[in-house]
Amino acid sequence: MKRHIxxxxxxxxxxxxxxxxxxxxxxxxxxxxxxxxxxxxxxxxTDLVKAFIARTGDDAGNVYITLDSEGALAAATAADEAxxxxxxxxxxxxxxxxxxxxIASAGLPTTGGTPALEAxxxxxDAPVLAKLRDAGAILLGKTNLHELAxxxxxxxxxxxxxxxxxxxxxxxxxxxxxxxxxxxxxLASAGLGTDTGGxxxxxxxxxxxxxxxxxxxxxxxxxxxxxxxTRDTPGPIARTVGDLALLDxxxxxxxxxxxxxxxxxxxxxxxxxxxxxLSPETxxxxxxxxxxxxxxxxxxxxxxxxxELDLAGKAGFPIALWEVKRDLAxxxxxxxxxxxxxxxAGAVASPDVKFVFENLVLxxxxxxxxxxxxxxxxxxxxxxSGYADVFVTNKLDALVFPTTPLEAQSxxxxxxxxxxxxxxxxxxxxxxxxxxPGSIAGIPGLSxxxxxxxxxLPVGLELDGPAHSDxxxxxxxxxxxxxxxxxxxxxxR
Numbered sequence: 001m002k003r004h005i006x007x008x009x010x011x012x013x014x015x016x017x018x019x020x021x022x023x024x025x026x027x028x029x030x031x032x033x034x035x036x037x038x039x040x041x042x043x044x045x046t047d048l049v050k051a052f053i054a055r056t057g058d059d060a061g062n063v064y065i066t067l068d069s070e071g072a073l074a075a076a077t078a079a080d081e082a083x084x085x086x087x088x089x090x091x092x093x094x095x096x097x098x099x100x101x102x103i104a105s106a107g108l109p110t111t112g113g114t115p116a117l118e119a120x121x122x123x124x125d126a127p128v129l130a131k132l133r134d135a136g137a138i139l140l141g142k143t144n145l146h147e148l149a150x151x152x153x154x155x156x157x158x159x160x161x162x163x164x165x166x167x168x169x170x171x172x173x174x175x176x177x178x179x180x181x182x183x184x185x186x187l188a189s190a191g192l193g194t195d196t197g198g199x200x201x202x203x204x205x206x207x208x209x210x211x212x213x214x215x216x217x218x219x220x221x222x223x224x225x226x227x228x229x230t231r232d233t234p235g236p237i238a239r240t241v242g243d244l245a246l247l248d249x250x251x252x253x254x255x256x257x258x259x260x261x262x263x264x265x266x267x268x269x270x271x272x273x274x275x276x277x278l279s280p281e282t283x284x285x286x287x288x289x290x291x292x293x294x295x296x297x298x299x300x301x302x303x304x305x306x307x308e309l310d311l312a313g314k315a316g317f318p319i320a321l322w323e324v325k326r327d328l329a330x331x332x333x334x335x336x337x338x339x340x341x342x343x344x345a346g347a348v349a350s351p352d353v354k355f356v357f358e359n360l361v362l363x364x365x366x367x368x369x370x371x372x373x374x375x376x377x378x379x380x381x382x383x384x385s386g387y388a389d390v391f392v393t394n395k396l397d398a399l400v401f402p403t404t405p406l407e408a409q410s411x412x413x414x415x416x417x418x419x420x421x422x423x424x425x426x427x428x429x430x431x432x433x434x435x436x437p438g439s440i441a442g443i444p445g446l447s448x449x450x451x452x453x454x455x456x457l458p459v460g461l462e463l464d465g466p467a468h469s470d471x472x473x474x475x476x477x478x479x480x481x482x483x484x485x486x487x488x489x490x491x492x493r
Contacts, residue, residue, distance in 0.1 A: 027051050028489060031095045031189040031243040035136075038094035041083060045076035045094030045138060048189075052096055052140060056187050061168060061493060062160035063182045065101045066108050067141040072096060075138040091250055093136030098182045098191035100175075101142035102149055103129055103234065104223035104335070112225040113145040115158050116347040120337050126223025128192065128234045128251060135250045140188055143178025147350040149194060149227055151175055152202050152431040153415060158349040161411045165207040166457055166490040170408035173203035173431070179237050180207040184458075185493055190238035190247060196227045196320060198403075198435025200235035201447035205403035205460025208449045208487050210477070211237045212244045213435075215468050216442035219251055226331050228323040230376070231316075231439055239487075241448055241477040254471055261397075261472075261479040264297030268400040268463075269390065271305045274434045279406035279420060281453035286402045289450040289461055289484060293400075296483045301394055305437075308386040312437035315379035319440070321360050322372035352415060352428075380440060384467075387441045391466045397476055398469075399438075403447040403460035404431050438464040446477045449487040458487070 026048055029037065037043035049072045059067060079094040099105060102112045104122035111117045125133060133139065144162050146154045154162035154177025162177035164170040165184030172181040176193025180203025183191055193200040195213040204211025213235045226232055236247035249256045270290070278286065294300055329341040345357040359365045390396065409418045409427070417424045438445045444467070447460040463480070465473040 027055050027186045029189070030240050031092065031238060032246050034095050034189050035091060035093055038079070038083060039089050045079040045096070046073065048094070049073055049076040049096050049138065049140070052187055055492070057493065061163035061181060061185070062144050062156070063162060063178045063185070063187060064141045065111055065113065065144050065159050065178070068108055068139065071108070072138055072140045079136065079138065090134065090136035091246060091256065092132060094138060095136065095189050096138045096140045097132060098140050098143045098179055098188040099129055100145055100179050100191070100193045102145060102194060102225040103192060105129060105139060105142060108139075108142060110142065110225070111159075112149070113147045113156050113159055114344060114347065115349055116339055116344045117225070117337065122223065122335065124223070127220035128224070131220075131251050132192070132247070143176070143182055143191065145176060145178055146174035147348060147353045148225070148344070149175040149196065149199060150353045150356055151350070152198065152428055153411075154178065154203070155411060155415055156350060163411070164408045164457075166452070167408070167455070168493070169410060170457065171206070171411045171414065173206035173404075173408060175199040176237065177203045180204050180209060180211070183207070183209045183237050183239060185490060190236060190243050192234055193237050194224060195233055195235045195439065196231045197316065197439045198432045200237060201403050201435050201445055201460070201462060202431055204237050204447045205449070205462075206408040206458060208452070208458035208490070209237055209239050210241050210244050210446070210448045211235060212248060212470070212474070213439065213445040214248065214470050215444045218468070218470060223335070226324070226327040228320040229327050230319050230323060241446070241474060241481045244446070245471075245474045245478070248470065248474065258471060258475045258478060261475045262297070263293065263479050263483060266298045266397050266476060266479070267301060267395055268293070268298055268398055269301050269303035269394055269396045271303050271399055271401060273306050273309045274399075274401035277405060277421060278402055281455070282402050282404070282406055282459050285451040285453065285459040286461065290400070292483055293480065300400070301396070303390055303394055303396070303399070305386070305390055305399075308383050308390070308441070309437050311379050311383045311386065312440040315375040315383060316436055316440050318367045318371050318375040319380070321356075322367040322369070325361050325366070383437070383441045387438070387443060388466060398463040398465045398473060401434055401462055403434060403462040405433055406430070407453050407455075407457040407459060434462060441467075443467050444470045444473050446473050448477055448481055450484055452488070
């Protein structure tokens, strides 16, 4: 499929006259630093947008489906004029963001990464995007994803495989791979993804950035091409936990400041089921991080959540596969796309997603309603109560574990299986192993980068907290981020 690049890219690149080192400096600023610098008039939104577009170049990594250089420059000019006029500025004024292309954006295509929706241009923003724009953010463009968000590699057969920010031969993770790779590669200040079973946290971990899955229902979910109304949520991705907290405050209306957390008062549960059978390098980096946290005063407690993991494994797929048939069909009608579920399924380009729709959603292997009802009414409540009991009984601030059992794998040859400790294992189930259970419980999960493997590939650490503990989880993430070495940037693309 043809990616959408608005007019003016060559002109923008030609206009960037700053030396490479200066461009590098401003593209690596945090979103908070950008907002403060623009408000102080030590940086213009226009210069930053130009620098990001120049750094993106021809987007060989398939990060974007739509790069709106023209619209972003116009918004940046307006943002700079507002600063000069002394206007009241929002907390994200002039900050360039990217948004996963299953989140509706007024006036730009929202494709869901699938051919049938390539020409759909929503009339209004999804509410979660509207909140960011109302706070002054600038939309650079819409990022690539695993087709219809049904996968974890972002190897999209329609719009191309998204390249990892740290190694273009490795996949970016998914399904929010374009957002994770764009932020990891310093092509945007921050952005939005969506998460059903790990789709914010996995690409955040594999691209060396931070990602938050909020408590389910905490963010508005309207205007987002769905998989499961029970499990879906939008979530922010950024290079720092502080930036996640900033976006989270804008979206939820929470107070901007977070209370400080001292690690010597923190209790973290280490679940054996999520910390075993890791790749050797993921194991090494994760254990080194735990050692640093213990030396910083955190208390680590071995906990058993094997029952919750087993129940979640039985509930997760029946919920998602039953709901997508209803939720996606209802979305297509509500937003007047002119398409049916059969239209979408018939045009799916990626073989793995096509198999799911033809067999598990619309075919003879579709989930029976009684199986779905058991998952929703019996299994899921047990997962939720089980997690709640673990937190209370052990007086835990959070669970801690590697976001993924292994680092990013090759784009080529990894769609179905990957090798883990000498065994060929299914790619999808292996990469969601640690993120999916908390998603089914609906609890918040925060992934932050903790280092790189010997091959220079990022490793993520996840913190899962009790339901509605999102702001405390972010405070905890800030403390852990400060205790660990700063994540090094990848080589420029």
